[in-house]
Amino acid sequence: MNFSLEGRTYVVMGVANKRSIAWGIARSLHEAGARLIFTYVGERFGKSVRELAETLEGQEPLFYECDVTDDESIIQTFESIQNDVGTIHGLAHCIAFANREELKGEFLNTSRDGFLTAQNISSYSLTAVARAAKPLMKDGGSILTMTYLGGEKVVQNYNVMGVAKASLDANMRYLASNLGKDNIRVNAISAGPLRTLSAKGVGDFNSILAEIEERAPLRRPVTQEEVGDTAYYLLSDLSRGVTGEIIHVDSGFNIIG
Ligand code: KAL
Numbered sequence: 001m002n003f004s005l006e007g008r009t010y011v012v013m014g015v016a017n018k019r020s021i022a023w024g025i026a027r028s029l030h031e032a033g034a035r036l037i038f039t040y041v042g043e044r045f046g047k048s049v050r051e052l053a054e055t056l057e058g059q060e061p062l063f064y065e066c067d068v069t070d071d072e073s074i075i076q077t078f079e080s081i082q083n084d085v086g087t088i089h090g091l092a093h094c095i096a097f098a099n100r101e102e103l104k105g106e107f108l109n110t111s112r113d114g115f116l117t118a119q120n121i122s123s124y125s126l127t128a129v130a131r132a133a134k135p136l137m138k139d140g141g142s143i144l145t146m147t148y149l150g151g152e153k154v155v156q157n158y159n160v161m162g163v164a165k166a167s168l169d170a171n172m173r174y175l176a177s178n179l180g181k182d183n184i185r186v187n188a189i190s191a192g193p194l195r196t197l198s199a200k201g202v203g204d205f206n207s208i209l210a211e212i213e214e215r216a217p218l219r220r221p222v223t224q225e226e227v228g229d230t231a232y233y234l235l236s237d238l239s240r241g242v243t244g245e246i247i248h249v250d251s252g253f254n255i256i257g
Pocket of ligand 1: 016096097099100103148155156157158161193194198199202
């Protein structure tokens with residue numbers, strides 16, 4: 001079997017800058033020969049993703065603004081993609097948000113608004129996007145989302161995002177159950193800590209990395225490329241028998257008690 005992604009089209013949501021996991025995924029898909037479509041929110045990120053995509057040789061990417069808090073925006077985005085390219089073969093959902101002030105201190109103090117914001121952007125958006133993308137996956141497809149250990153175990157400061165990731169994990173499994181009959185698979189990657197924009201401003205990120213170096217089986221943090229290559233596996237036919245799964249790309253940290 002040929003696992004090149006030549007002739008295949010993938011939507012990548014959530015590239016903010018060159019450190020983004022979404023950008024690592026885009027590069028791996030590009031290397032495998034895929035055609036790429038990017039979505040972004042706001043002109044700042046629109047400019048950034050356009051500049052990055054220019055560095056992908058031979059790629060003529062398409063760009064769409066998509067605000068995942070707005071159903072109309074999601075529907076519009078996928079209707080435009082349908083009109084412009086017709087069929088897509090997969091999608092990488094790399095989007096999360098919680099208010100900065102609720103990512104420290106005690107989870108107990110989480111506000112209703114902050115809780116719903118995290119759930120809305122970080123979990124519900126996957127459901128809405130999967131529904132809008134389904135009609136474009138005419139030959140079947142693969143949907144990938146990004147999760148984190150903080151949804152399975154209590155991780156200091158992750159707080160409201162941990163609850164949102166637990167929701168996202170279940171969301172992914174229910175979608176996998178619904179979409180299997182259409183030959184659409186839905187999976188998640190649980191990445192080890194990477195210095196992305198999301199991690200910016202996290203006071204003790206160095207100590208989080210130090211713990212990985214000390215305790216993770218591989219004794220080192222993972223790279224964007226390693227996450228990108230696992231995304232390639234999940235988005236290609238290499239993983240054709242896999243759905244509803246969470247693959248930890250975390251140097252094995254999650255197995256350590
Ligand atoms: C335990 C870890 C330390 C970090 C704690 C919380 C991280 C939460 C992730 C969440 C997605 C971050 C934010 O939403 C940040 C936001 O409040 C402020 N940032 C922004 O608005 C920027 C400009 C935008 C682009 O960012 C986003 N996300 O929209 C977790 C670490 C070890 C692992 C991480 C970083 C996990 C993760 O989920 O990203």
